[in-house]
Amino acid sequence: MKIAILVEGATERAFKKKLEEFLQSRLEQKMPRLHFITQDGPILKEKKLKKIVENLLDNDDYHAVIALTDVYTGKPDFKDANDAKEKMRRWVDNNPNYYPYTALHDFEAWLLPYWKTIQKLAKHNRSAPSGSPETVNHQKPPSYWIKEIFSSGTRGKDYNKVIDGMAILKNNDLMIAIKACPELKAFVNRIISLCDEEKIIS
Template structure:
């Protein structure tokens, strides 16, 4: 099984190693070959997304499936929420059974919020975690903004760096901590598990 995962940029790439390790522990011999394809900003829209997906699913080195992972908050007003983002990506690509749209609501950093104690240590700050579930932190003060703020007000005296700090936050973490708090992350991982023909028992409830 070969799966292409379209992602927006550096932060999601930092997620790749911990995702690989998590999947290996569950899939073992059925572990797929994953390829993260970064678009350095945001994944394509409309006809460009359709062409990208079709190109990846055809040809000599074709993938068996393509997953698109976008933020709901892209700096534009394209998406209202996770459901809207997935519906629009599905519409853009068309009726393609090998395309699987997924999203982080509101941005990828929502999946980092469950590791707030690690964020505090890196930022050298005791600033409290945002209230509520990670994926319910809103557009007005998104998860990425919250993490940026704790770094800039902490004693580390620097701003949040997506590549360096996302990797440091995720290092040696138990991904199930975030999965249990983030339904969109759970759905994304369950898509990969189901593509690898894992029994329903092994899907994350």
């Protein structure tokens, strides 16, 4: 199974290693080949998105394409997760081998469950945002919370999306974030279901 995953930028690429480790432990011999394709900005829209998806499926021999977008893009692109997924499906004419998913409201929501690790790395005891990670919203998205604790801490360095994102995930169990974040769970389960439906996380 060969799967292309369209992602916005470097932060999501930092997530790739952790995701592959988790999937390997669950899928074993049925582990797919994952290719993260960075857009270096928001996921492409409309005809541009359709073109890249069709090219990957028809010309590059991918069995499936997954698009992963933030709901918070800095622009009023999407009202919520459902709006984002509906638009991305429509732009690609509901191609059956294409699956859009979202990070609510940005990728860092999936790092918030590891707040104790974030405190340790930032060298600050600031409290985590209240509520479940994926409810931290447009007004102050998850990445802002992490940037603020790093800038307030005594480490003396600002938050680096790639380096610190990898450090936060490194010694933590991805299942913690999967259980805390329904959109992450749906994304991971999609990959698993394409390879072995019996291994889906309940």
